[in-house]
Amino acid sequence: MTTTSMKDVARAAGVSVGTVSNVLNRPEAVAEETRARVLAAIAELGYVRNDSARQLRAGRSRTVAIVVLDVANPFFTDVVRGAEPLVESAGGVVTVCDSGEDVRRERRHLELLEEQRVLGLLITPVDDSSASWIERLSGHDIPVVLVDRGAGRHPHCSVAVDDVHGGRLAARHLVEQGHRRIAFVGGPASIPQVADRLAGCREVCEESGAELEVFATPGLNFQAGREAVEQMLGREDRPTAVFCANDLVALGALQGLTMHGVKVPQECAIVGYDDIDFAAAAAVPLSSVRQPRAQLGRTAAQLLFDEIAEGRDHTHRNVVFQPELVARASTSLEL
Amino acid sequence: MTTTSMKDVARAAGVSVGTVSNVLNRPEAVAEETRARVLAAIAELGYVRNDSARQLRAGRSRTVAIVVLDVANPFFTDVVRGAEPLVESAGGVVTVCDSGEDVRRERRHLELLEEQRVLGLLITPVDDSSASWIERLSGHDIPVVLVDRGAGRHPHCSVAVDDVHGGRLAARHLVEQGHRRIAFVGGPASIPQVADRLAGCREVCEESGAELEVFATPGLNFQAGREAVEQMLGREDRPTAVFCANDLVALGALQGLTMHGVKVPQECAIVGYDDIDFAAAAAVPLSSVRQPRAQLGRTAAQLLFDEIAEGRDHTHRNVVFQPELVARASTSLEL
DNA sequence: CCGTGTTTTTGAATCGTTTCATGAATGGAT
DNA sequence: ATCCATTCATGAAACGATTCAAAAACACGG
16 A cells, blocks of 8 residues: 555546645635545545655754753653643644763764754753754754753853752752751762752852762762662761752652651751652652743743744843742751 | 755765765765765765655654653653663664643644654554544554553554553452552543553452442542542541552642641552652652553564564554552551 | 676666746636 | 736646666776
8 A cells, every 4th residue: 555645636636736735735725616626535545744755845844852861850841841832833843852861862862853854952961062063953054942051152042040049049048947067969960950059059058167068979860869868878977958959869869868767857858959740749848949840941942933033143042040949848847 | 054965965075976875875885985085075064864855765754653641650751761772773763742641632643643654653542532543544554552551452563551450459459458448549531541440449349348439530640639639538438548540640649648647558548550660759658550661662662663574464462461569658557 | 808797886766745937717897 | 809817727846865777897817
């Protein structure tokens, strides 16, 4: 069964292929009666447009790609959900690619996406080593918007949250609760978000004279959090509070601590980052630094379409949101 | 800057387009020296293959689509992760589509995927109303494998877990713990997985004379679980145990109960379904019915490629896995 | 230097759309 | 009847890669 093409439809309806194309793309330009005949033929033959041919002719696809660090992290799924409506209402399609915090995977995705001539790219880069690849895409007329990451000196639009400030908020909160020995859990340090959050935290600790100890993890997931806190168990001078680079790590830490009988927050407080839905829902509700996840996605998509619309004379915009601390039971008995 | 094509590369390297194509696709068939010259030209011009053109010629894309009910549900991300390695090692690419338990969204995805002439489709259908659409795809030579869902009388391969049995396991466990009033939380009932799990549960309850009350929810997420248990709070004859249609619902239920001071498992036990990583990690570790998530994905991909390889004379296979109960603290003080 | 066999390269045909300059048909208005 | 304006339909030329039969280049023994 060889797939049926426009030519077959045209023959069946007794018109030319041009007309079939018109029925599909500018129905108002085709006479009522002809249109009906063509539509009937389409239904009859079960004809389905061939998108490759369409794209080849158009020169671009209608796909907007989002490359994220971890699809299993609710933070990113929320960002994606924020971006989707706008893209779809513009007639586009969203495709999500998971780099898994791995530069090689990220690069493979970028290669493929370039071959596919995607309409645009929203990306949270793994680290700075991707910069040249990303620039290659935008050099080839594929607009790129950096997500959850300031553009810095890079020539792109970006939406980001002030992570240094977020780090400050978390640390300040802990200090205000009287903590003098604080642990930072997260990594790898090559991830800019991790570095920034730590920087903000360190700043506050130094100002206030609190002690800061860093537990580097190989990734930002549940497992990592649990393993990290196990390292600090049983120590005499164990930190009295933990600031985790994201909520998955924090939930892991929470789990690790409770499993070993350490009471949260009485014996050890925890602050997370992202304020994913699970955070409020943990059995010890988690204090966390909230980012406007959906809005991040929405704005990113908006910037992308602006750039597409403005074309040549577009000037890049860098939007920065401010994070906000949400205090819950994991840092204070009163909550 | 108009994109550079093979023709440009050919001109720059002083060869024909056929040769350029060969360098890319069968390098061994091109003389050493020529190949070097062509590769140099490619690098020089920053040439990137046009995938649309490739696909048009090939007649199919290299994309395997996975349509899931909810990308934010770790169950599905694990299934996807299970399928990815196999697909990628076969030179394919995975694209994930989220139907969000919504038939209309699902249908839109199917239309698009058919236009894209995807290599194959792995899908967890929202409900039975999609059957005819799915059959249309496979009628158009796009192999389809049903995931987490028996094929029944439908002409497809499938990988599934025996959900009725899973329901039985959960209910039996609760009954063995001495519970006589059990609540089932989940919905909508049109989702086959929900219906099956309930059926198994009901069966055991009837056998053992336990009372069963059903709390239907509009979806299978966190929110739904929390809201559902709130309905049953404050009742005199409140059920002493809850079986939730999946772990997200169960975590919501757990949250709802603890928030209202109901002790789990002392005052109310909970069993979930899927055994996602968060389940073990909840502050009251959740008993759950485990499904081999990654293996589900892996097997589905395997079946898909088998079908592609075998072509015409392929007979559909339906693989059914058995679920397994993992008992944790949410159903027993001893754990 | 020829014939034979092998390795390379060529270039035209093809995939299925969209686009657009032309042409045909229709309907008034004069 | 004639002319003009509209409204519709046509068909050939792209788009950029792959394929494959045929041509060209080369190697080598006699």
